[in-house]
Amino acid sequence: MEFPGGSGRQQQPEPENLPPMTPLPLARQGSVYSLTFDEFQTALGGAGKDFGSMNMDELLRSIWTAEETHAVASASAASAAAADHAARASIQRQGSLTLPRTLSQKTVDEVWRDIAYFGGPSAAPVEAEAPPPPAQRQQTLGEITLEEFLVRAGVVREDMTAPPAVPPLAVPAPPRPPPPQPPMLFPHSNVFAPMVPPLPFGAGLMSGAVGQGDGAAAPAVSPVRPIASNGFGKMEGGDLSSLSPSPVPYVFNGGLRGRKAPAMEKVVERRQRRMIKNRESAARSRQRKQAYMMELEAEVAKLKEMNDELQKKQVEMLEKQKNEVLERRSRQVGPTAKRICLRRTLTGPW
Amino acid sequence: MFNMSRDPLVVGHVVGDIVDPFITTASMRVFYNNKEITNGSELKPSQVMNDPRVHIGGRDMRTLYTLVMVDPDAPSPSNPTKRENLHWLVTDIPETTDTSFGNEIVPYESPRPTAGIHRFVFVLFRQTVRQTTYAPGWRSNFNTRDFAAIYNLGSPVAAVYFNCQRENGCGGRRYIR
Numbered sequence: 001m002e003f004p005g006g007s008g009r010q011q012q013p014e015p016e017n018l019p020p021m022t023p024l025p026l027a028r029q030g031s032v033y034s035l036t037f038d039e040f041q042t043a044l045g046g047a048g049k050d051f052g053s054m055n056m057d058e059l060l061r062s063i064w065t066a067e068e069t070h071a072v073a074s075a076s077a078a079s080a081a082a083a084d085h086a087a088r089a090s091i092q093r094q095g096s097l098t099l100p101r102t103l104s105q106k107t108v109d110e111v112w113r114d115i116a117y118f119g120g121p122s123a124a125p126v127e128a129e130a131p132p133p134p135a136q137r138q139q140t141l142g143e144i145t146l147e148e149f150l151v152r153a154g155v156v157r158e159d160m161t162a163p164p165a166v167p168p169l170a171v172p173a174p175p176r177p178p179p180p181q182p183p184m185l186f187p188h189s190n191v192f193a194p195m196v197p198p199l200p201f202g203a204g205l206m207s208g209a210v211g212q213g214d215g216a217a218a219p220a221v222s223p224v225r226p227i228a229s230n231g232f233g234k235m236e237g238g239d240l241s242s243l244s245p246s247p248v249p250y251v252f253n254g255g256l257r258g259r260k261a262p263a264m265e266k267v268v269e270r271r272q273r274r275m276i277k278n279r280e281s282a283a284r285s286r287q288r289k290q291a292y293m294m295e296l297e298a299e300v301a302k303l304k305e306m307n308d309e310l311q312k313k314q315v316e317m318l319e320k321q322k323n324e325v326l327e328r329r330s331r332q333v334g335p336t337a338k339r340i341c342l343r344r345t346l347t348g349p350w
Numbered sequence: 351m352f353n354m355s356r357d358p359l360v361v362g363h364v365v366g367d368i369v370d371p372f373i374t375t376a377s378m379r380v381f382y383n384n385k386e387i388t389n390g391s392e393l394k395p396s397q398v399m400n401d402p403r404v405h406i407g408g409r410d411m412r413t414l415y416t417l418v419m420v421d422p423d424a425p426s427p428s429n430p431t432k433r434e435n436l437h438w439l440v441t442d443i444p445e446t447t448d449t450s451f452g453n454e455i456v457p458y459e460s461p462r463p464t465a466g467i468h469r470f471v472f473v474l475f476r477q478t479v480r481q482t483t484y485a486p487g488w489r490s491n492f493n494t495r496d497f498a499a500i501y502n503l504g505s506p507v508a509a510v511y512f513n514c515q516r517e518n519g520c521g522g523r524r525y526i527r
Contacts, residue, residue, distance in 0.1 A: 277428055281466075284427055288467065288513060291362035292390035298358070299388060 358389035359509055364471050367422050368434060368494050369506050376415070376445075376507035377407030378474045392467075392513045401438065401449070401458035404472065408445035414477040415443040416503060417452070418494055419470065426465035436492035437461065437470065441483045455485045461514045471511040475503035 359365045365372075380387050381403040387393065406415055419438035423430050437459045443452035461470055473494055483501055486492060498504065 280428055284467075287361060287363065288390060291358040294356050294361055295358035295389040295391075298356075 359511070362390055362469065362511060364422075364469065364509060364511050368420060368471055369473060369509060370495070372505040372507070372509075374508050376474055376476060378417075378472065378508040378510060379405045379407070380472055380510055381405065387510060387512045389511055390513060392515070395460065395462055395514060395517055398470075398512075398514060399460040403448050403450070404440075404443075405448045406443060406445055406474070411444045411446055413445040414441070414480055415445065415452075415507075416441040416475045416477055416483065416501070417443060417449060418473045418475070418497065419458075420473070420492060420494060421461065421463075421468050421470050423463075423466065423468040424490065427467060427469075432490040434492045434494060436486065436489040439483070439485065442477070442480055453483075455483050456489070459489065463515055467513050467515040469511050470514055471509060473506045474508040475505075476507045477503065 355361070357365070360371070382393065382398055382400075384403075387402075404417055417438070417440045418436070420434035420436055422434045424432040424435035436456055438454075439456035440449045440452040440454050443449055461468065475498060481501065486497075498506070
């Protein structure tokens with residue numbers, strides 16, 4: 001149950017990557033994940049039972065419901081944000097499906113114990129190099145943020161349950177030598193930080209389960225980051241087309257260079273460009289349609305008005321005509337009126 | 351003010367791309383084959399091959415007008431590097447008459463968009479005096495605002511536009527994937 005390789009991995013000399021990364025991406029999410037367990041529990045209004053005895057599955061589900069309600073609440077903020085949340089929600093749901101059976105059935109307490117234990121032995125050696133991480137690991141369950149917990153649980157679990165989840169990860173992990181990792185890690189961290197806002201930890205979970213064909217998962221700082229990045233690397237092709245946020249395409253290029261072959265990168269770039277152009281074209285098309293609609297509405301209004309006026313005028317004209325005729329007739333009839341009136345109405349006596 | 355954003359010229363970005371916001375003080379009606387065009391209506395190149403009859407309403411024949419017809423979406427709306435492409439330039443048009451009574455400085459070029467859906471805009475200016483206008487050296491990258499500034503034409507007094515694309519569909523995506 002221990003993973004000696006894991007402890008060894010823990011003390012990778014990547015302190016400079018972790019401090020800026022840990023607070024930054026997590027804080028930026030502004031989602032449920034940055035809450036600690038305690039806060040989360042209170043946020044749920046105590047509706048969630050004591051997390052300790054909850055299954056991982058239930059925990060995840062409650063997080064997602066909280067996330068969704070949170071997303072719904074802030075959906076009005078920006079359409080991009082809503083798309084983000086939608087993307088997140090869908091990705092999270094995917095993550096649930098891939099949560100290994102062993103992990104989901106464990107309770108939160110057990111998972112936490114394992115994490116704490118895992119973090120324990122390496123706390124001392126790491127402390128010298130990276131103060132922030134051990135400090136976090138030594139938090140109690142209540143103080144740890146959901147993110148950290150999930151992240152560590154997701155990854156830690158993967159390592160332990162090698163067969164169902166991630167064979168390549170577990171095997172190369174222990175024997176992996178430290179040196180090759182640092183250079184690999186930089187692009188990972190580059191990718192990770194900017195990618196976090198749109199693709200949150202559901203992706204991390206999923207990628208953990210999906211398997212790390214590319215390897216390079218083992219390294220330092222925390223087992224999470226590179227794995228999550230791997231997940232991103234794998235998913236970016238497919239997901240980019242479905243995600244809406246436009247900052248993503250631009251940031252991606254910088255981070256991927258070391259990671260992907262140039263060919264892949266070009267394809268991705270082309271796809272992003274295509275998407276942007278498509279969007280602009282769609283926007284123009286909508287604009288056109290709207291402009292035409294307004295013109296038509298204006299025309300209709302104008303024509304209606306004209307019509308009404310003309311109708312009124314017509315009625316008036318008719319009236320006038322009638323009156324004129326009557327007048328003329330009555331004028332003509334004037335001298336003859338007497339004659340008419342002077343008709344014999346009564347015959348006198350013979 | 352409410353109507354500003356509902357003005358088709360604003361929504362279609364004619365105001366903004368080509369001219370600045372203005373107040374319509376002249377009555378201009380453009381007829382292609384005796385059919386009047388309305389803002390944003392779509393015409394085919396075959397329908398606009400010959401120059402239209404542009405009638406300027408009013409009462410005073412002494413007022414002269416200048417008409418400019420441009421395509422701001424050349425060569426394609428997503429890449430308008432040649433904005434604006436000058437299609438027609440007629441000056442000294444007397445009020446109550448039409449373009450045939452004016453001075454055709456730049457002859458009518460029939461719209462032939464190759465990529466995308468282009469807007470074709472007629473902009474009318476009121477002249478203060480009868481003046482000689484010089485044709486620009488080339489049609490592309492014409493700038494209506496600058497033109498008006500150079501010849502002291504002031505703000506436009508009327509504008510109308512229509513959309514046009516290739517005869518058989520808009521000539522979609524090219525080159526880069």
